[in-house]
Amino acid sequence: MSPAQALAAAETSRDGGLEILRERGQREVFCGLTGIVWLHRKMQDAFFLVVGSRTCAHLLQSAAGVMIFAEPRFATAIIEERDLAGMADCHAELDRVVDRLLARRPEIRTLFLVGSCPSEVIKLDLSNAAQRLGSKHVRSEGREGVRILAYSGSGIETTFTEGEDACLTTLVPEMPAEAPGAPLSLVMVGTLPDIVEDQFLRLFAELGIAHVGVLPARRSGGLPPIGPNTRYILAQPFLGETARALEDRGAVRIDAPFPFGAEGTAAWLTAAAAAFRIDEMHVNRVIAPGRERAKRALERYAPTLKGKRISFMPDSQLEIPLARFLANELGMIPVEVGTPYLHRAHLAADLARLPEGTRISEGQDVERQLDRVRADRPDLTVCGLGLANPLEAEGLATKWSIELVFSPVHGFDQAGDLAELFARPLRRRDVLRI
């Protein structure tokens, strides 16, 4: 099928100068449970208990790649035949599993009960279970207590990074209310590696933003207060529900492109500073050194990446901002940018900066999309682990998308590392003589 035919086969629409292709078919993406792999590293006193099937447990250990054998802070309560046949009461069983778990891991302060496809289909009410268990493990004399929350990371409800969105959404009601008449404060939303988070916190401090909190917080007790005097800025583009919950509590979103590369990060910081009415000259002074460092780092990669054509298979919702970064700051040409879900409002600033004529696809029919990749023959295809080696075997260079979620890639000082992730597969093809 030619790309034109493939395009005609799907529903397309023009959307503010952008061509959007919407597809439904087989989706080659992870489910929301996968987010546990990075969330449990971030929240160091939290435990994630998936209530699901053997498939869920198998997914988690496969997605974690190398098994992190330092007894991870996640596990699966595997539903068995006797639970389904009513021979065992699911809630009683869950209580038993949770009691055993908390006895074994007394340092746990937050327990997430994570819903899965099977638990959703059998309508196992985990919010109810969380309440019941929460009142049992409440703080008491001589015991610190465990906060028990529930969210769904199921594939029928969530796609990959939407699992983090669902998790953070459950944390929003737990955030303390800001004091009446509290000074303007900032909350940075989205899981970032500690090193990147610290860089941003230092920059906010230098900018002169006094009250800054982070969601998710590293420790259960560290949730920032929230209210009408809270401004929040998204560090990740996949947090639609979290944003809505924050706004329900009065917080106001700061609109900005996402902080990738020199320009993305500069615009993101500038937008935050503007919300706090910080003097522009001061802002420029604070961000100039980092921005210059990032630009210098990117210069090294421009010769490799400039003019190269790139396609994205839908994966993490990071695709649009990353395509923006690669096009604007490194001169790459996005051919097709696939995303599992397009949040127009949150991505407005990045969408506006994409080159005219970029084909954007939302949703997926993996076979048709692969047909388009084969017809387009981009220089680099960003895709999941299931597709990478098969495409390489067809002679197409690929970049594993999962690395973009697991690696520190945001901010000035990671701009070069981010470019390196795209340049390395191309450079490797040049160096190999085999």
Add this chain to the structure above:
Amino acid sequence: MQLAVWTYEGPPHVGAMRVATAMRGVHYLLHAPQGDTYADLLFTMIERRNVRPPVTYTTFQARDLGKDTASLFQNAARDAVERFKPQALLVGASCTAELIQDDPAGLANNMGLPCPVIPLELPSYQRKENWGAAETFYQIVRHLADTSVRPAPREGRRPRVNLLGPAALGFRHRDDVIEVRRILDLLGIDVHLVAPQDASPEDIRTIGAADFNIVLYPEIGDEAARWLDKTFAQPAIRTVPIGVGATRAFISEVAALAGVDPAPALNDGASRMPWWSRSVDSTYLTGKRVFVFGDATHAVAAARIAHEELGFTVCGIGCYNREFARDIRAAAKEYGLEPLITDDHLTVEEAIAAAAPELVLGTQMERHIAKRLGVPCAVISSPVHVQDFPARFSPQMGFEGANVIFDTWVHPLVMGLEEHLLTMFRDDFEFSDAAGPSHLHGSAPAHSKPEPVLAPAGDILIKEEAAPVAASDGSAGWTDDAERELRKIPFFVRGKAKRNTEKYANEMGLAAITLDTLYEAKAHYAR
């Protein structure tokens, strides 16, 4: 509900994928929610396959559940058959689709598809990966085998055999098949087909043309072999040729069944393992304590090799697949051990720590357990990791497999000569215990919590400023001079010395372990 951190086996539909992916010309339509496609990466990443598994997933979402997941399934079936043009279509459900009861078999059968449809009923909440693979292979054979096909008259032709069991993501299946084919070639026996690996539905149709079957992996091939025996009166060889003794037995049985001379295969000059094991440097292997855990077939074979062919002492044996627990129980009885039948890796870890082995033969899970305990480990069985698909030829079966096993198991242990050098130089300032053994590069255990008690055998990270050593069971404490003396004992026997001394002190009812106790115990156990 079962609490699981890591699992030995995936769900049964992953077993079905291993069969479908191994074959040619089949496609598997899996009614499954979005996210279950993760299983593709097992094949493309861990096994480094260069094509996607032949699987189409319906990837339904919540919004589909209210509407019509059945038509979603039928559309997917139509598209998959049109695009991939399979010779046979497997249809089934993953754990979630099983709950919504769409009846994939009925739906596909009503469509009048242009290829045979093989329905798979794999109960996800009862069964696991190996069972799923065995059941899938059995269903394929039962549906596709042409029962009118029989072996040609025996006169004027070589005997003909089917090799059953090799699948995708199997532990060394690729190389085992090459090695077994070589043996059969030496015997003058033709391979009619290998299945599921590389077999097409058309190949399976003619499965009855072979004189007999060889079941290489009972976990996957035995169910089909039993049906073939019943239907075609095809006998099956069930001796798995892992180890020198088992390979010899295998050759003799195959030769007898085929009516050929076993000598050309038995006298294979490439069998080096027996001499390697008899050579003097291997003397130090005598009585090394090994703990064996894996799938039942590989665990039983490994224990036999350890016991008979390397002179190790088997100090623990177990398997994670209950379906084959009987084999493990029989083997455990032979070694005077309690069999460990469990798929709970925490239980396995406890058992390994308690047995204090000097070598663990296990799966990737035990490799991690052993690493934490500071014990060397070699992998003998699935579940597998990318490391278990080496680029080089490294079978487990046949004489070459035994050669490979000798190298792989002995390598993590300190060499015999090296042991003497260690003793000689142990007080050299550049050669302190704290430097860690060279053969456990980078995997020296990092203890998360302070451990005043000496760690198990093989663990040489003794904290010099450790508190006075307490006996493991807390009965008799070590005096300072006895403890200092204990540290002078080379690390690879120190654990044993410590255990024996404490046991002795306990039996004698001593309150403290002195220098004398240490040597009295040594004399006691030397008898």
